[in-house]
Amino acid sequence: MERYIMAIDQGTTSSRAILFDRHTKIAASAQKEFTQFFPKAGWVEHDATEIWLSVQAVMTEVLMSSGIGPEQVEAIGITNQRETAVVWDKNTGIPIYHAVVWQSRQTVDICDELRQQGMEETIRNKTGLLIDPYFSGTKIKWILDHVEGARERAERGELLFGTIDTWLVWNLSGGAVHITDYSNASRTLLYNIHELKWDRDLLAMLDVPEAMLPQVKPSSHIYTKTAPTHFFNCEVPIAGIAGDQQAALFGHACFQPGMAKNTYGTGCFMLMNTGEKPIRSEHGMLTTIAWGVEGRVEYALEGSIFVAGSAIQWLRDGLEMIHTAPESEEVAKGAEDAGGLYVVPAFVGLGAPYWDDKARGAIFGITRGTTKAHFVRATLESLAYQTKDIIDAMSRDSGIRLTELKVDGGAVANNLLMQFQSDLLDVPVERPAVNEVTALGAACLAGLAVGFWNNKGEVIQNYQVDRIFRPGISEEKRRRLYAGWEAAVKATCAFHPEQD
Numbered sequence: 001m002e003r004y005i006m007a008i009d010q011g012t013t014s015s016r017a018i019l020f021d022r023h024t025k026i027a028a029s030a031q032k033e034f035t036q037f038f039p040k041a042g043w044v045e046h047d048a049t050e051i052w053l054s055v056q057a058v059m060t061e062v063l064m065s066s067g068i069g070p071e072q073v074e075a076i077g078i079t080n081q082r083e084t085a086v087v088w089d090k091n092t093g094i095p096i097y098h099a100v101v102w103q104s105r106q107t108v109d110i111c112d113e114l115r116q117q118g119m120e121e122t123i124r125n126k127t128g129l130l131i132d133p134y135f136s137g138t139k140i141k142w143i144l145d146h147v148e149g150a151r152e153r154a155e156r157g158e159l160l161f162g163t164i165d166t167w168l169v170w171n172l173s174g175g176a177v178h179i180t181d182y183s184n185a186s187r188t189l190l191y192n193i194h195e196l197k198w199d200r201d202l203l204a205m206l207d208v209p210e211a212m213l214p215q216v217k218p219s220s221h222i223y224t225k226t227a228p229t230h231f232f233n234c235e236v237p238i239a240g241i242a243g244d245q246q247a248a249l250f251g252h253a254c255f256q257p258g259m260a261k262n263t264y265g266t267g268c269f270m271l272m273n274t275g276e277k278p279i280r281s282e283h284g285m286l287t288t289i290a291w292g293v294e295g296r297v298e299y300a301l302e303g304s305i306f307v308a309g310s311a312i313q314w315l316r317d318g319l320e321m322i323h324t325a326p327e328s329e330e331v332a333k334g335a336e337d338a339g340g341l342y343v344v345p346a347f348v349g350l351g352a353p354y355w356d357d358k359a360r361g362a363i364f365g366i367t368r369g370t371t372k373a374h375f376v377r378a379t380l381e382s383l384a385y386q387t388k389d390i391i392d393a394m395s396r397d398s399g400i401r402l403t404e405l406k407v408d409g410g411a412v413a414n415n416l417l418m419q420f421q422s423d424l425l426d427v428p429v430e431r432p433a434v435n436e437v438t439a440l441g442a443a444c445l446a447g448l449a450v451g452f453w454n455n456k457g458e459v460i461q462n463y464q465v466d467r468i469f470r471p472g473i474s475e476e477k478r479r480r481l482y483a484g485w486e487a488a489v490k491a492t493c494a495f496h497p498e499q500d
């Protein structure tokens with residue numbers, strides 16, 4: 001009887017379940033979108049219970065549609081949208097508030113207070129992160145401050161906090177296990193990435209009771225088994241956990257220091273493996289834990305772009321310029337270039353390397369000749385420009401000049417975007433045959449823990465390339481295009497509209 005690893009990829013806009021066979025080929029997959037809540041400008045929330053239901057739905061569908069039985073699943077690996085914070089009642093399992101999503105800006109004021117208290121250096125030294133609403137810590141504080149009676153309940157030990165991995169494992173285990181892995185812990189603003197422990201000073205700074213926090217475990221490890229009631233009467237080991245960007249780094253087999261990948265999903269996330277050495281960034285990158293595997297914790301430098309594929313969704317849903325995200329390629333081809341137009345999609349502020357939480361989106365260079373094609377093209381190009389900002393900053397921090405870029409995520413299906421990315425960076429862009437690299441990473445972490453695969457070498461063996469995009473524009477054109485982008489970002493950061 002064939003055996004499989006099930007990866008659960010719980011992303012910002014959808015949940016997926018994917019079954020991988022022994023050769024890391026996808027045997028079946030299922031996907032389900034869920035509701036996005038935007039209660040106020042800049043706020044983004046999810047219903048954590050709806051997320052859990054969507055995960056149960058895709059786990060069921062992937063088995064039903066493929067005819068693969070639950071007893072054929074050797075282990076489950078979980079990968080997740082990171083930083084998104086859930087606080088729930090330990091006894092009822094009911095969240096006390098919506099999950100506050102990584103993109104959400106509702107903690108700008110808490111961040112301002114932390115800056116005024118001069119906490120920047122302490123936070124950077126201990127966590128590798130910087131002060132921004134992006135990370136979980138201020139979101140937990142916000143929930144405890146805003147939900148009536150929550151702080152007292154948390155202090156009495158009645159409430160639990162988790163990122164989405166923690167929430168899913170807790171539910172899959174029938175409420176038995178409250179854990180996370182190093183990669184997710186390193187995104188909370190509460191975890192000391194050098195000492196590998198929750199940091200008492202940071203917990204005091206944000207007034208978060210330690211009893212709410214999960215235990216932190218390696219990324220490839222048998223944490224628990226599914227409660228039979230939650231997995232078709234089967235007890236299957238849950239054996240891999242990593243935040244989705246770290247899982248993608250693993251799935252791309254970026255195991256050596258200096259190897260990097262960029263994922264083009266809702267946001268864009270560029271990670272470079274720096275091995276067992278955490279590198280402190282001087283250029284707006286984050287230092288983060290890549291994973292804890294084979295008894296070693298390894299680190300990465302990360303550049304986080306908040307708005308990437310979601311800018312294409314905005315073209316589709318907000319402006320109704322396209323019907324589907326893939327149509328953006330056809331429409332953009334209607335113009336030879338962006339005609340001098342620059343779209344800076346700072347819808348929720350700007351992430352790395354600018355970290356401007358008060359900036360808002362802007363468009364520059366409109367003329368009477370500007371068409372829809374220019375508009376769509378400039379929006380696609382904004383993903384590539386933001387990526388170049390990150391790669392330049394990362395090279396300055398690490399001293400490493402990238403020689404190729406490995407890519408994945410929904411938007412890499414767009415050939416026009418990939419070609420422009422290669423032109424702009426002046427390096428080959430390598431797209432893998434299996435685009436589900438994030439899920440593959442989670443599956444590999446789980447498969448290694450249960451002996452389904454023997455070592456990381458087997459992961460590399462199965463890695464196949466679909467297409468390599470090679471640079472094809474002059475240095476002068478590259479310089480001119482990028483100079484326009486730099487001017488556009490500078491002007492965007494100079495404009496801070498008043499918020500409610």
Ligand SMILES: Nc1ncnc2c1ncn2[C@@H]1O[C@H](COP(=O)(O)OP(=O)(O)O)[C@@H](O)[C@H]1O
Pocket residue numbers: 011012013014264265266267308309310311312313325326327328329409410411412413414
């Ligand atoms: N052909 C395409 N061209 C441009 N963008 C695309 C294309 N296909 C999908 N996208 C974008 O990719 C994103 C979905 O990618 P995905 O990796 O599934 O995201 P996530 O994991 O963040 O939910 C969407 O924001 C969508 O707009």
Ligand SMILES: O=P(O)(O)OC[C@H](O)CO
Pocket residue numbers: 010011012013080081082083102243244245265266267
């Ligand atoms: O859900 P994704 O793939 O957009 O990833 C979200 C990131 O993990 C946020 O840090």
